[in-house]
Amino acid sequence: MFHLFRHTCNLAIDLGTANTLVYVPDRGIVLNEPSMLAFDIRNDKILAIGQDAKTMEGKTPPHIVIMRPMKDGVIADFKMTRAMLQHFIRKAAKRFRFLSPKVVIAVPFGITDVEKKAVRDSACHAGASKVTIILEPMAAALGAGLPVEKPIGSMVVDIGGGTTDVAVIVMTEIISGCCIRTAGDEMDGAIIQHVRQKHNLLIGPRTAEHIKQTIGCAYSFNGEQHAKIRGRELTGRRFLTTEISSEEIQEALTKTVETIVEAVMMTLENTPPDLADDIIERGILLTGGGALLKNLDYKIKEATGLPVALSDDALTTVAEGAGKALTTPHLLRKIAID
Numbered sequence: 001m002f003h004l005f006r007h008t009c010n011l012a013i014d015l016g017t018a019n020t021l022v023y024v025p026d027r028g029i030v031l032n033e034p035s036m037l038a039f040d041i042r043n044d045k046i047l048a049i050g051q052d053a054k055t056m057e058g059k060t061p062p063h064i065v066i067m068r069p070m071k072d073g074v075i076a077d078f079k080m081t082r083a084m085l086q087h088f089i090r091k092a093a094k095r096f097r098f099l100s101p102k103v104v105i106a107v108p109f110g111i112t113d114v115e116k117k118a119v120r121d122s123a124c125h126a127g128a129s130k131v132t133i134i135l136e137p138m139a140a141a142l143g144a145g146l147p148v149e150k151p152i153g154s155m156v157v158d159i160g161g162g163t164t165d166v167a168v169i170v171m172t173e174i175i176s177g178c179c180i181r182t183a184g185d186e187m188d189g190a191i192i193q194h195v196r197q198k199h200n201l202l203i204g205p206r207t208a209e210h211i212k213q214t215i216g217c218a219y220s221f222n223g224e225q226h227a228k229i230r231g232r233e234l235t236g237r238r239f240l241t242t243e244i245s246s247e248e249i250q251e252a253l254t255k256t257v258e259t260i261v262e263a264v265m266m267t268l269e270n271t272p273p274d275l276a277d278d279i280i281e282r283g284i285l286l287t288g289g290g291a292l293l294k295n296l297d298y299k300i301k302e303a304t305g306l307p308v309a310l311s312d313d314a315l316t317t318v319a320e321g322a323g324k325a326l327t328t329p330h331l332l333r334k335i336a337i338d
């Protein structure tokens with residue numbers, strides 16, 4: 001009777017630089033793991049992928065390297081990206097005993113043709129019978145329920161780990177937009193830099209990300225918050241604990257926030273007037289994990305003078321949208337990229 005449970009089913013994947021999510025129709029998101037690998041350079045071997053690799057971050061001996069193969073929104077390491085994608089596809093497919101799934105993959109807006117081919121080949125190698133590639137901002141718009149097929153302009157700002165994609169969409173086309181390599185990772189880098197310079201302390205990306213998510217903000221309304229941080233003295237050998245304030249973090253993140261705001265402003269400037277009119281009326285939708293930085297929506301609202309809304313579940317909107325595309329063939333045909 002085993003064969004009764006084996007059937008061809010399809011998967012939608014949000015291949016993000018920070019997190020990879022896999023969506024299965026009728027089941028929802030079945031896998032959500034960091035886009036990370038642990039690699040042993042002594043014997044050229046992958047030791048762990050996804051969450052298992054993340055738990056090792058910052059805690060490995062020198063010969064084990066924790067890698068983000070899609071750092072900065074581009075495929076920095078083709079071989080590792082392929083291994084990671086194959087692992088996630090096989091993990092999701094095995095869980096549900098799928099045979100040769102059809103796969104829809106959402107990739108960053110700025111992806112090159114060579115990278116697209118690498119993504120396609122990797123998925124085929126992992127057993128996919130057909131691979132369709134769509135762009136993350138289009139998937140985000142779909143996931144958030146924006147009227148992408150209608151002659152109504154919608155604006156999406158997807159702030160991930162490596163990239164921020166800004167797009168104005170109408171009738172399933174991206175009319176104007178840009179992709180910048182400024183997003184959550186850069187915020188973490190700015191925090192590391194700040195703690196180094198102002199507190200003479202060395203902290204890792206894990207600590208920086210934690211600070212960003214707990215007391216980080218783009219604008220402060222209601223008083224300062226504080227957090228304790230531990231790190232190694234830059235000029236010395238001691239491990240110290242110190243306190244850091246939300247105001248300091250806000251200051252450290254100013255440049256990153258301004259760059260994101262500038263990308264939004266630039267896209268608005270390049271948007272045809274009639275579509276701009278729709279956006280003035282309907283506002284801007286923020287999505288992606290980076291959009292969860294406190295009061296970033298306020299900063300964008302302040303700069304543009306437009307209504308700004310944060311999507312309901314910013315970290316899963318792209319995967320949900322890719323899933324919607326997977327289950328709506330006529331729509332998928334329109335938004336698929338070569």
Ligand SMILES: Nc1ncnc2c1ncn2[C@@H]1O[C@H](COP(=O)(O)OP(=O)(O)OP(=O)(O)O)[C@@H](O)[C@H]1O
Nearest residue numbers: 016017018019160161162163184288289290292293
């Ligand atoms: N509460 C939070 N506050 C601030 N940042 C957050 C929060 N939660 C998650 N993030 C950040 O969101 C980023 C990951 O977002 P997401 O998973 O949408 O990216 P991704 O899709 O993998 O990346 P990309 O779109 O660049 O391919 C990380 O930088 C993470 O630190």
